[in-house]
Amino acid sequence: DQQVKQNSPSLSVQEGRISILNCDYTNSMFDYFLWYKKYPAEGPTFLISISSIKDKNEDGRFTVFLNKSAKHLSLHIVPSQPGDSAVYFCAAISYGGATNKLIFGTGTLLAVQP
Amino acid sequence: DAGVTQSPTHLIKTRGQHVTLRCSPISGHKSVSWYQQVLGQGPQFIFQYYEKEERGRGNFPDRFSARQFPNYSSELNVNALLLGDSALYLCASTPDRGRREKLFFGSGTQLSVL
Numbered sequence: 001d002q003q004v005k006q007n008s009p010s011l012s013v014q015e016g017r018i019s020i021l022n023c024d025y026t027n028s029m030f031d032y033f034l035w036y037k038k039y040p041a042e043g044p045t046f047l048i049s050i051s052s053i054k055d056k057n058e059d060g061r062f063t064v065f066l067n068k069s070a071k072h073l074s075l076h077i078v079p080s081q082p083g084d085s086a087v088y089f090c091a092a093i094s095y096g097g098a099t100n101k102l103i104f105g106t107g108t109l110l111a112v113q114p
Numbered sequence: 115d116a117g118v119t120q121s122p123t124h125l126i127k128t129r130g131q132h133v134t135l136r137c138s139p140i141s142g143h144k145s146v147s148w149y150q151q152v153l154g155q156g157p158q159f160i161f162q163y164y165e166k167e168e169r170g171r172g173n174f175p176d177r178f179s180a181r182q183f184p185n186y187s188s189e190l191n192v193n194a195l196l197l198g199d200s201a202l203y204l205c206a207s208t209p210d211r212g213r214r215e216k217l218f219f220g221s222g223t224q225l226s227v228l
Contacts, residue, residue, distance in 0.1 A: 004156075032215045043118070043204055043219030044157065089156050093215045099170030100147065100214035104156030 003027045004092050006105035014113050019077040021108050023090030026071065030092040033066060034102070035075045038087045047088075048075070080112045116140070118220035120205050126226045127195050135190040135223045139207030145169070146188040147217065148180055149204040157204055163188055192225075200227045 005024045013019045025033070031052050036044035050057040050064045050073065057064050063076045077084055090105040119138045127133050139146050145164040149157035159172040163182035177193045186207075192199055202224050206217035 006156075034215055036219075041221065043206075043221050044217075045219070046216050049215055091156075095214065099159075099162045100145065100208060100217065101159045101162065101170055101172070102149075102157070102215065102217065104149075104158070106154065106156050 002105075004090055004103050004105040006090055006108050008108050009106070010109040010111070012111045012113060013080045015082055016079045019075075019080045019084065019110055019112065021075040021077075021088050021090075021110065023073050023075075023105055024071060025073070025092055027092070027094070027103075028068075028071070029094050029096065030103075031095045032093050033064070033073050034091045034093070035062075035064060036089045036091060036104075038089060038107070044089055077110075080110075082112050082114050085110055085112045118205055118207050118218055120203075120220040120223050122223060123221065124224045124226075126228060128228050129195055129197060131195050131227075133192050133195060133225060135192075135203050135205075135225070137188045137190070137205030137207075137220060139186050139188070139205075140209075140218055143207035143209050143218070144186050145208045146182055146186065147206045147208075148188070148190045149206065149219075150174075151202040151204060151222070152198075153201070160190070195227045197227050200225060 034049040035047040038044040087107045091102040147162040148160040151157040161180040162169040166182045182188045202222045204222045206219045
């Protein structure tokens with residue numbers, strides 16, 4: 001049962017344009033949603049997060065939108081840069097237990113073309 | 115400051131063997147989590163330890179075990195290796211206070227089981 005889904009395995013965008021990465025979830029009890037970025041041969045690095053009580057969070061070129069009724073979130077990168085080329089993982093966490101267990105999606109490979 | 119360090123970076127084992135993976139968290143971080151990332155999938159939670167106590171365990175067989183030492187470093191042990199255990203094993207640390215969802219990952223150990 002995949003609670004966090006990223007249906008697009010890859011995305012190609014021109015430098016300077018907007019990149020939109022999408023993520024769907026099934027569990028309404030998630031408290032936070034996150035995006036992690038992963039370069040080859042490196043571990044994932046935290047990018048941006050959003051609380052389940054918010055609908056938007058912005059950090060520089062990165063904005064995450066949350067649509068709770070549709071159980072959907074998206075990451076917007078504007079403008080896209082070649083250095084943004086990486087695998088982007090959507091993740092979610094519930095604070096009901098003692099752990100900080102993240103549930104990850106399968107990832108979207110973003111390629112930003114110069 | 116050093117980030118999360120994992121050793122070894124690569125490992126090749128044969129079916130039935132045992133493996134031990136090691137992780138040193140960021141200085142001051144008391145919580146360590148282990149994730150398994152199979153090719154084409156997102157990371158999956160295996161264990162979390164805090165102050166040497168197990169805080170959570172994912173849906174993995176008993177062949178997988180872990181422990182945390184007084185200096186907060188951790189080991190992940192896998193017995194009776196199967197071909198399906200081939201994966202990137204990621205260690206992540208978090209401080210004992212602050213945002214539980216923001217994990218700091220190491221670069222991982224790539225395990226190949228032949």
